[in-house]
Amino acid sequence: MKLLKVDTIQQVLDKMEYHFADIKLSTEKINVLDAVGRTAAEDVHSQYDIPDFNRSTVDGYAIVASDTFGVTESIPVFLDVIGQVDMGKATEIIISKGKAAYVPTGGMVPSGADAMIMIEHIEEMDSKTIAAYSSTAPGENVIKVGDDVAAGETLIQIGKLIRPQDIGALTAAGMRQINVFEKPKVAVISTGDEIADPFGEVQFGEIRDINTYTLSAMLEEMGAEATIKKVIKDEYELLKENVEAALKDNHIIIISGGSSVGTKDVTAKVIDSLGEPGVFVHGMAIKPGKPTILGKAKGKALVGLPGHPVSAIMVFRVLIGQFIAKLMHRDQFNLQIPAVCDTNVHSSPGKETFQMVELQRIDNGYIAIPLYGKSGAISLVSKAHGFVRIPHNKEGIGKGETVMVELI
């Protein structure tokens, strides 16, 4: 009997850590407005105090807070209005006890004032006098210089995925450019004599190409670049030629299909032919995804993914995407959500199993409902919201157990 020597997922991760340690991304400076979805390549410190003047958070009057201490709706204090501050303008007004000046939301609080009383809590007696009906604490309704961000403070940390609000923080701090990691460059080559162009004519016995598109889309969704998207026949010379060409300008070459032990499998041979160390993982104890190959040559990562679309997607989800996220210094790839499993789930002994689930919202949480179907069913992965990992040393999941669902 032929038996593949397979690794556990932890052994594979350890080997990747060791062999791929010298694969690094370069960085590039880009305009902050183009940075959503990119990953910060350095800690970013604010050049300015935010705000750079004491700013009112309300429409109201700048006052000395102690003037209002003890004031109530029935016992107001009367203050002299000595001016008003215009939006977007510096002001020369100085507030002292017994005085007040109108400041709109976002306007500059004049010096001397230590609080803003909201317009809802005053009454305009005449153009020179207000009655204040509410006790106001020092600092109330004022953002002081540097309260939001002090000059020099860390705004963004290395490895942070930039979101819209981060662009907000960066522009507020006057940053025009940000150093981000280059997009990891990945070639996606699908092999197999049975693979047909999904938009062309498909012969009986052929299978429509799925992996090229799903892998490329997953890469692009996570902020990597699919530089090559290609389907070729499962022939040694042809594959070698294509992989060699792809090695030049990519960090990773993903070859999908051809990684099973069938007679026409050539991926491992091609990887081994390209230089040291060649193939260092041939088969993994996971389900689905067993026939996965990992290798290295000319300083680049080489990945042989199973031809089954579902297996290819899952190995990408648990291994390759995680590695690419790590290249970008990100913590995790799949977003994880705790959920309560609604039935018992059995797993394949000795293999790490990935169980597809649907999530159903309940009060303050989710229920995970296992989805069943034949291995390799793309409809399952399309229906699923995510999957649950069942480690190789665990028999399954019990009904009512809380599990982490990794979103896909």
Place this chain on the structure above:
Amino acid sequence: MKLLKVDTIQQVLDKMEYHFADIKLSTEKINVLDAVGRTAAEDVHSQYDIPDFNRSTVDGYAIVASDTFGVTESIPVFLDVIGQVDMGKATEIIISKGKAAYVPTGGMVPSGADAMIMIEHIEEMDSKTIAAYSSTAPGENVIKVGDDVAAGETLIQIGKLIRPQDIGALTAAGMRQINVFEKPKVAVISTGDEIADPFGEVQFGEIRDINTYTLSAMLEEMGAEATIKKVIKDEYELLKENVEAALKDNHIIIISGGSSVGTKDVTAKVIDSLGEPGVFVHGMAIKPGKPTILGKAKGKALVGLPGHPVSAIMVFRVLIGQFIAKLMHRDQFNLQIPAVCDTNVHSSPGKETFQMVELQRIDNGYIAIPLYGKSGAISLVSKAHGFVRIPHNKEGIGKGETVMVELI
């Protein structure tokens, strides 16, 4: 005292439901390969059975399962090898009892065979004979015609956000095009005399424009189109002119800034000048985000967002984004994750409060750690992973309570 008549968030949602009921998106047919991130505008049914032939999920031999019943590692059964199936090719082989044929992973299982025995469980005695060492059940390692998806079955439901694996399911089913909702078209107009170009020179007292960029980025991230991104002075005629121009080609016009009760606030006046019904919400009982305006004119949604970046982001997160998601028939806008609150959190009585939190991973879940800072601190929103809603009739959150964190 001036008091705004403010609505609870539920009152606002009810009014939006009523007034915006006739705002609809048209649909467009696009190539399925361009559909990631778009939203399905109809139920999609498979044109084909997937697979359309009985497909092997392993490298091995097609057999009649009953030939192996009772077989063990010490008592094998011997089968005649009558041929092999090539990848991607139809086969004429017919398997009957006592016969076997080699089939690679993904290959067609010949008629007559009802199972595949894995190559790991056989031994090749000679070119014409194998010994099978494992009892194999009918159907084992075979995906039957239509097992994955039956012709006519629903692959994708209306309102589904298309992910990479959905492209996989669609291409597997031979779909070339898919009907998706047009991208909601939104004009983003920021007003305010104090608003400065963040990349230009900023005068003392001015504030760098943040809202235009963060709102546009949030729109684009959710699959909408920010058709106009503009900063203008807070003047009635200028704003009216810009909003009128934007009404033509957009579903929604967002005006940020100018929605407080300050002397220069003109947003509500402009909205009321454009036609019936005009402004129908002026102020909301939420914190932050109180001075929000909603209106309708010429069949389009008009939104006045607070000028504070954090308030603008939050009102987008809880109201506008949710409305846009609903336009696309999506269930929810913010992804929600249950977490255990690690301290007591107090809220503003009478207002729905949004508390920013950081998430920290623990075994099988997350802890939510409240982040504190001045209202309007963009650094808070940039540090936060999400926020927790505290309803207006609740005093706060207790330590140890499970809450739903809405990711931002």
